[in-house]
Amino acid sequence: MIPRVLSGIQPSGNLHIGNYLGALGNWVKIQHEYESIFCIVDLHAITVYQKPDELRASIREIAGIFLAAGIDPKHSKIVVQSTVPAHSELAWLLTCVTPMGWLERMTQFKAKAAAQESVGDGLFQYPVLMAADILLYQANVVPVGEDQMQHVELARDIAQRFNSLYGETFTMPATRLATVGARIMGLDDPTAKMSKSATGAGHRVGLLDPPDRIRKTIMKATTDSNSAVDLDTMGPGVKNLLAIYQAFTGWTNDQMRAHFTGMRYGDLKKQVAEATIASLEPMQQRYRDITADPAYLDGILQAGADAVTPVANSTVRLVKERMGIYTPSR
Numbered sequence: 001m002i003p004r005v006l007s008g009i010q011p012s013g014n015l016h017i018g019n020y021l022g023a024l025g026n027w028v029k030i031q032h033e034y035e036s037i038f039c040i041v042d043l044h045a046i047t048v049y050q051k052p053d054e055l056r057a058s059i060r061e062i063a064g065i066f067l068a069a070g071i072d073p074k075h076s077k078i079v080v081q082s083t084v085p086a087h088s089e090l091a092w093l094l095t096c097v098t099p100m101g102w103l104e105r106m107t108q109f110k111a112k113a114a115a116q117e118s119v120g121d122g123l124f125q126y127p128v129l130m131a132a133d134i135l136l137y138q139a140n141v142v143p144v145g146e147d148q149m150q151h152v153e154l155a156r157d158i159a160q161r162f163n164s165l166y167g168e169t170f171t172m173p174a175t176r177l178a179t180v181g182a183r184i185m186g187l188d189d190p191t192a193k194m195s196k197s198a199t200g201a202g203h204r205v206g207l208l209d210p211p212d213r214i215r216k217t218i219m220k221a222t223t224d225s226n227s228a229v230d231l232d233t234m235g236p237g238v239k240n241l242l243a244i245y246q247a248f249t250g251w252t253n254d255q256m257r258a259h260f261t262g263m264r265y266g267d268l269k270k271q272v273a274e275a276t277i278a279s280l281e282p283m284q285q286r287y288r289d290i291t292a293d294p295a296y297l298d299g300i301l302q303a304g305a306d307a308v309t310p311v312a313n314s315t316v317r318l319v320k321e322r323m324g325i326y327t328p329s330r
Helices: 017-033 052-069 086-095 100-104 107-114 121-136 146-166 211-219 236-249 253-260 265-291 294-323
Strands: 004-009 035-040 077-080 141-143 174-176
Touching: 004 017, 004 121, 017 035, 017 052, 017 141, 017 236, 035 052, 052 077, 052 265, 052 294, 077 294, 086 121, 086 294, 100 121, 100 146, 107 121, 107 146, 121 146, 121 294, 146 294, 211 265, 236 253, 236 265, 265 294
Parallel strands: 004 035, 004 141, 035 077, 141 174
Antiparallel strands: none
16 A cells, blocks of 8 residues: 655745755655645644735645646645545544643744744644644655644644543654755844745745845855855855755755865855756746646646545544544445
């Protein structure tokens, strides 16, 4: 039996090169090794307020980017989370077996709660919904960034607790991380991970940014007090620029050292910018072609939902039976 892989991205903010190099590009590479399901997790996005029209547009934009980046709809399923109601239903069932203490320990919740005056319950329950996303499809592998590993561990804990209480029901998911470019940092602050929600104009390079904007953003990137690249003493800003270049080009560490040692920062930034532009241009053209036909995009999303719904419903039915909840006879 082919193992199943599942991962997802929120349709909030603009996807950037960190999303591609840390997640989406990795999905493209591994998708044919598995039965692949990739979700646009709009229910997660609404844990904080989203303007409805912008959210709807972002869902379609991300679906187009998935396809343009190389997710193969003939093999992989692209699913908008909210189009499969079983996500929400399983989340509630799992909430009932998840201790509050587990959720209170989640570092992302504590960080986000500290930055807001008022915190909705959805933000607190976010990790249970993520666990439901994973366990709903009995996923064997969940490719995530380092910042999401705690959530996958929670999904494993919830699955183990449920299995202990009600009998073997859920597959225990494993993680898989990209080896290069898995954690791209902000260009304005290389001590913080590149983020879709950051407001600084020089923070990120968007996947759909035009070449002039990409050059402008990268040329303003933070470096360090050295005047040229020294791979043995470089600061986090230079390290981040080199990570971006290496991830886009696939160069080895030896190639990177031979080429960049002693290079002045202005030249380094120019080369990183040109490598980024060259890597994104084919995807941007495919995106324009794909989104020119809205019916095609709608068909892909409907086909994805139709394909995964039987699996999702089967899992929910099994969970309800195990918990003693009424389920009509077939």
